Amino acid sequence: MELKKLLEGVEIRKITGETLKEITGITYHSKRMEKGFLFAALRGSEADGHQFVKEAIQRGAEAILLERGEELSPPTRIFVPNSRQALAQVASNFYGNPSSKITMVGVTGTNGKTTTTYLLESIFRKASHEVGVIGTINYRFRQKEMAALNTTPESLDLQRILSEMVSDGVSRVIMEVSSHGLDLDRVFGCQFDSVVFTNFTLDHLDYHKTLEHYFESKKKLFSDALMRSPKAGRFAVTNRDDPRGEDIVEGVSLPILRYGMSSTCDITAEQVTYAFEGLSCRIKTPKGSFSIQSKLIGGFNLYNILAAAATAIGMGLPLEVIKEGIEGLAGVSGRFEKVENRKGIHVIVDYAHTHDAMERVLLELKNILRHSSRKEGKLITVFGCGGDRDRTKRPLMGEVAGRYSDLTILTSDNPRTEDPLAIMEEAEKGFQSIPLEEWHAGELEEWRSKKGYLKVPDRREAIRTAIRLAQPLDTVLIAGKGHEDYQIVGKERLPFDDRMEARRALGER
Structure with missing residues (x-):
């Protein structure tokens, strides 16, 4: 050119x-x-x-x-x-301005982006659209799949991928838009049709330094990217129940669809029930109501469902298609993913790597357990904190894990260039406010009698220990890495998958 x-x-x-x-x-x-x-x-x-x-x-x-x-x-x-x-x-x-030739949906927020994009992908497919997805787990369209180096690719790579999608007949693209991607102008010039806000909580302060800068970066998707887009029919979707849900759409002079559990929301839910098998509810929209039976678990996933439903409503899709799309999604890799077994133990792998995400998962687990036959079972949480990342959330994650778990096993995550033991020490400070009993190797027979924690630096051994200690009716949550099939130690990416390690440990029982 x-x-x-x-x-x-x-x-x-x-x-x-x-x-x-x-x-x-x-x-x-x-x-x-x-x-x-x-x-x-x-x-x-x-x-x-x-x-x-x-x-x-x-x-x-x-x-x-x-x-x-x-x-x-x-x-x-x-x-x-x-x-x-x-x-x-x-x-x-x-690349010929590819975003002008397709319907573009951007999803931002601290948690829930990935699941929301998967739900929208399922809905759009039920509407017979060819769909492309760009996000944390991978970049995919048609039968092609590329590893995701970043949640939101660098602008040059993004435009190339969008161009390939257009050439391959993709008509709808759903993209996770991270705060880093927005602050670094990776989506600058993209022509969005709709943008979605899931929620906002503490994260990435290693990069943004302040919570307000983190929020303002996310807001750029609404105030800048969406408002600059020349496309007709643009609209925004926001979580009205989130404390920043109205702030994110301030100044947006376009139609706004609000979702949440309040009766004042445009899209809401009633008659909600939760179980380990999934959730059911009746979704109310301006176009009518419909009931769903979803395989996704927990209240946080209900919000993801409402976000996807609101976006689909804004795009004029029929209620029946939205229902089929929601019900057609069996699950999302590493997001409240069950590791099936015949040992009578619930093993859950989840990507929760912030204190807010971990609290949501643990509260949901406790709520489901309270209303199930497993209410007498214990809850064991395995978690660590990433190295070279926001250090302020480490003690907060420790406090949340310790507060809601019967036994917390503190371990390593992706230590990167930091000392794993030093990272664990910072997370351990969060236990002091509860306080928790620290168990040692010779005392593990007593852990069921009192809330406490155990330090096992080797993540593989930590998972094995949790599953070895669990009894039928107990639940084990392995948090932090989710879909990741690697562990970053120093500058190396070593093969490691929480789900595979859990299956291996279950096989050893």
């Missing part, structure tokens, strides 16, 4: 050099530079792309997109105030 056309819509401060030249590709990684490409110099958390401009030129860059540097040519240099926004627009132009 001609460089001049590639730069349409880009805010430019200055250009040095010729723009009537052909650009054959784009990259933001100097090692992937090929002759005839445009190189985008992006500022990152660990490296600054401006430091690699010289290398990109040596490798054959035809043009450089940058914020600062020497005003020389050749190659052509395009100086911009924000190279991330500029790359997003250039990438969209290069």
Whole structure:
């Protein structure tokens, strides 16, 4: 594509050099530079792309997109105030503005994004649409599936994936839009039809530093991305029951659908029942009511269902299709996922890696147990905290796990470059407010008599210990990693899957 056309819509401060030249590709990684490409110099958390401009030129860059540097040519240099926004627009132009050719739904929030996208995928499929999904677990469309390096891909990668989806006949795309992705302008220039807010709670303060910056990043999906989109029929969906549910849509001068358990919500639920087999309820909407029997478990999943139903209602889908889509979703990988067994023990693997998410899962488990034949059983929780991530949530997660569990087994998660024992020590501080008995290897026969905790740094051994200690009617929650099939130790990704380890441990009983 001609460089001049590639730069349409880009805010430019200055250009040095010729723009009537052909650009054959784009990259933001100097090692992937090929002759005839445009190189985008992006500022990152660990490296600054401006430091690699010289290398990109040596490798054959035809043009450089940058914020600062020497005003020389050749190659052509395009100086911009924000190279991330500029790359997003250039990438969209290069791939033919794919988001303008499909229906785009963005989902943001601290928890529930993945399940909401899965529900919408199921609903859209029941409506006979070809669907693409971009999110935490993977990027998928038709029979293709790609590993997700980030919940929301870098703008260049995102536009390429959207272009491939369009070429493959996809008509609807549902995307998890993370706060990082929004703050780093990865979805800048995407033309959304609808955006959805699930909930907001403490997370990612290692990156955002303050809760307000975290919230304002998420709000950009509504105030910026949705409002800038030129598409007709746009609308927003928000969780009215969340304390920030109205703040997120402040200033949005478009139709807003509100969901929640209040009678004032547009989409709500009544006659709700919860069990380990799933949930049932009657969903009320402006278009009428319908009953569902879902295999998803718990009140937090009811909110995800309402979010998906509200989005589908906004898109004019028939109630019967929405019902079939909700009921057709058997489950989501690593989200309150049951590990089936014949030992009489409920084993649940969940991605809960914030104190709020863990509290929701544990409260839901206790509520279900209270109304089931398992109310005499004990609740064992296995959890750890990620390294090189928000440290403020570690003691909060410890407090929540200790408060609602009969036995908490504190272990390692993805320690990354931190000392696993130091991470555990920070999480352990949360037990002090309860307080809990610390059990040691020789005292484990007594754990059923008093609430307490156990430290087992090796995650594999922690899972084995939990399942070995559990008796019929007990429930074991393995929290934090969910769908992940790896453990990050140092800079290495080692094979590790909580579900596989649980099955192995169950087989050893």
